[in-house]
Amino acid sequence: MDENRNIAQLEATLAELGCINRIIEKISRVRETNHIMSIVIDELVKLTDSDQGVINLVTPASVDDLLTVVRKSQPSVDSLPWKVNNLVSGWVLRNKRTLKVDDLDNDDRLPGQSSENGRFQSLLCCPLLARAEAVGLLSLVRSRDKGPFSDDQSRLVSIVASQSAQILSNALLLEELARKNELLEISHKKLRSEYDRLQREVNATFAFENIIGKSEPMRQVLMMASKVSANDSPVLITGPTGTGKELLARAIHYNSARKQKPFVVKNCGVKTETLLESELFGHVKGSFTGADRNKAGLFKEADGGTIFLDEIGEAPASTQVAILRVLENGEIRPIGASATEYVNVRILSATNRNLQDAIENGTFRRDLYYRLNTITIDLPLLRDRRGDVPHLVYHFLKQIAIKLGRDTLSITPAALDVLSRYSWPGNVRQLEHELERAAVVCDPDNPIDICDLSPELLGSTAAEIDTSGYHGKLREVVERVERDLLVSTLNQTDGNILKTSKILGLTRKGLKDKLARYGISAKKD
Ligand SMILES: Nc1ncnc2c1ncn2[C@@H]1O[C@H](COP(=O)(O)OP(=O)(O)OP(=O)(O)O)[C@@H](O)[C@H]1O
Numbered sequence: 001m002d003e004n005r006n007i008a009q010l011e012a013t014l015a016e017l018g019c020i021n022r023i024i025e026k027i028s029r030v031r032e033t034n035h036i037m038s039i040v041i042d043e044l045v046k047l048t049d050s051d052q053g054v055i056n057l058v059t060p061a062s063v064d065d066l067l068t069v070v071r072k073s074q075p076s077v078d079s080l081p082w083k084v085n086n087l088v089s090g091w092v093l094r095n096k097r098t099l100k101v102d103d104l105d106n107d108d109r110l111p112g113q114s115s116e117n118g119r120f121q122s123l124l125c126c127p128l129l130a131r132a133e134a135v136g137l138l139s140l141v142r143s144r145d146k147g148p149f150s151d152d153q154s155r156l157v158s159i160v161a162s163q164s165a166q167i168l169s170n171a172l173l174l175e176e177l178a179r180k181n182e183l184l185e186i187s188h189k190k191l192r193s194e195y196d197r198l199q200r201e202v203n204a205t206f207a208f209e210n211i212i213g214k215s216e217p218m219r220q221v222l223m224m225a226s227k228v229s230a231n232d233s234p235v236l237i238t239g240p241t242g243t244g245k246e247l248l249a250r251a252i253h254y255n256s257a258r259k260q261k262p263f264v265v266k267n268c269g270v271k272t273e274t275l276l277e278s279e280l281f282g283h284v285k286g287s288f289t290g291a292d293r294n295k296a297g298l299f300k301e302a303d304g305g306t307i308f309l310d311e312i313g314e315a316p317a318s319t320q321v322a323i324l325r326v327l328e329n330g331e332i333r334p335i336g337a338s339a340t341e342y343v344n345v346r347i348l349s350a351t352n353r354n355l356q357d358a359i360e361n362g363t364f365r366r367d368l369y370y371r372l373n374t375i376t377i378d379l380p381l382l383r384d385r386r387g388d389v390p391h392l393v394y395h396f397l398k399q400i401a402i403k404l405g406r407d408t409l410s411i412t413p414a415a416l417d418v419l420s421r422y423s424w425p426g427n428v429r430q431l432e433h434e435l436e437r438a439a440v441v442c443d444p445d446n447p448i449d450i451c452d453l454s455p456e457l458l459g460s461t462a463a464e465i466d467t468s469g470y471h472g473k474l475r476e477v478v479e480r481v482e483r484d485l486l487v488s489t490l491n492q493t494d495g496n497i498l499k500t501s502k503i504l505g506l507t508r509k510g511l512k513d514k515l516a517r518y519g520i521s522a523k524k525d
């Protein structure tokens with residue numbers, strides 16, 4: 001008799017193991033978490049003859065938040081009432097073990113709950129534990145007519161839940177990883193396209209199109225610069241302060257084959273001899289007081305690209321020798337180093353000093369001068385290319401408007417006239433600053449006018465004005481200027497009398513009288 005029972009028990013255990021094995025094998029073959037959970041719930045609802053089965057996952061945000069992921073039930077069966085569901089999940093998450101309820105109406109652990117006429121009479125809820133943490137819950141519900149879950153069923157469900165929790169947790173991790181990878185790829189793509197956009201912007205900003213110069217002297221400069229961009233020879237850029245030497249050097253680099261490599265700027269004027277040499281060529285630790293570690297120099301940093309040595313005329317004698325060495329064979333030697341290194345760097349240099357004088361009085365090496373100025377580009381004074389002033393003004397006004405967040409910025413012909421006649425000792429830089437200042441002080445609803453220009457500019461206008469274009473009797477000159485101003489303002493306002501009178505500070509009648517006197521006709525009133 002006992003033997004028969006043992007055999008029956010053994011057979012039941014074998015059948016149970018077979019079931020577990022079949023389910024685990026099935027879910028091991030799939031990767032997607034929802035699919036895994038559907039298989040588990042389907043199998044367990046069938047095996048235990050339940051009316052419904054649900055898997056909830058703990059959300060990453062909080063353990064108390066549960067997300068129903070799969071629910072399997074006959075169409076006529078409602079979900080478990082919200083309160084019961086909450087109490088059951090709370091109990092299982094707290095105790096981290098299976099809860100088996102045989103009769104919901106009379107269970108001490110869930111006092112006061114109703115099975116709703118036996119529809120939710122018995123429950124089985126197991127935690128899905130992976131690495132001792134609950135990733136979710138698995139619940140099964142049976143109605144009164146099916147009777148409570150047996151202990152064997154409870155054991156089987158608990159084992160399947162714990163086995164599948166491991167597989168489920170791994171699949172969840174994999175999905176999370178895939179999602180993060182996808183996000184990473186998206187941000188990588190975004191970064192790449194942002195980098196490309198910035199690169200295009202840099203190229204455009206320093207391209208020749210951004211150097212304003214329609215006058216003959218500037219056309220010559222730009223033609224030369226464009227030619228030298230195509231090769232690697234050193235270029236010496238000369239010209240007074242603010243004429244655009246650095247801007248031109250950048251344009252040469254960004255239009256050359258080296259444009260993807262660094263453009264490094266070094267002013268040779270302000271440093272002590274050792275400091276300048278160490279910045280340009282680097283140093284080894286301990287080579288002088290304060291050299292507490294090895295440092296690579298700017299020539300190394302610019303390797304493959306271009307270095308722009310500004311104010312080259314100020315470079316001390318020993319630095320001049322070292323620069324000559326790079327020019328001759330690409331050789332650099334960090335201060336204190338025993339070995340030399342080699343770099344491939346194009347050298348552009350600039351000066352606003354007369355290097356010939358410096359050679360004569362012995363402060364600049366003749367041999368270096370001849371190496372640096374294989375090609376010399378001389379930038380003209382702004383007052384020697386007045387025709388460029390209006391173009392520069394419109395170019396800067398566009399840039400300043402963007403900088404100040406204004407839609408547009410304009411200027412009256414009278415103010416433009418003052419700008420065009422001024423002598424500009426600080427050249428283009430001074431013009432740019434003057435416009436920045438005027439844009440800030442001017443009335444935002446009106447164009448920049450004469451009164452917005454700096455006192456220094458206005459004060460010296462009379463003295464600085466180029467009067468070479470004026471000759472004849474004073475009255476005739478004044479009339480000529482008045483007539484020109486009327487015509488150019490009318491052109492600017494497209495013949496609008498009201499606007500023109502406002503700009504010129506005249507009444508409408510006053511303007512009309514003047515137009516009649518000069519025989520000028522206007523299109524619009
Ligand atoms: N032709 C030009 N078109 C547009 N902007 C220009 C032009 N020339 C100069 N600029 C602008 O004027 C300013 C001064 O130019 P840059 O610094 O190149 O002059 P520089 O000759 O190097 O002066 P410095 O000798 O004082 O160093 C810069 O903001 C530059 O962008």
Ligand SMILES: [Mg+2]
Nearest residue numbers: 245246310350
């Ligand atoms: Mg400069």
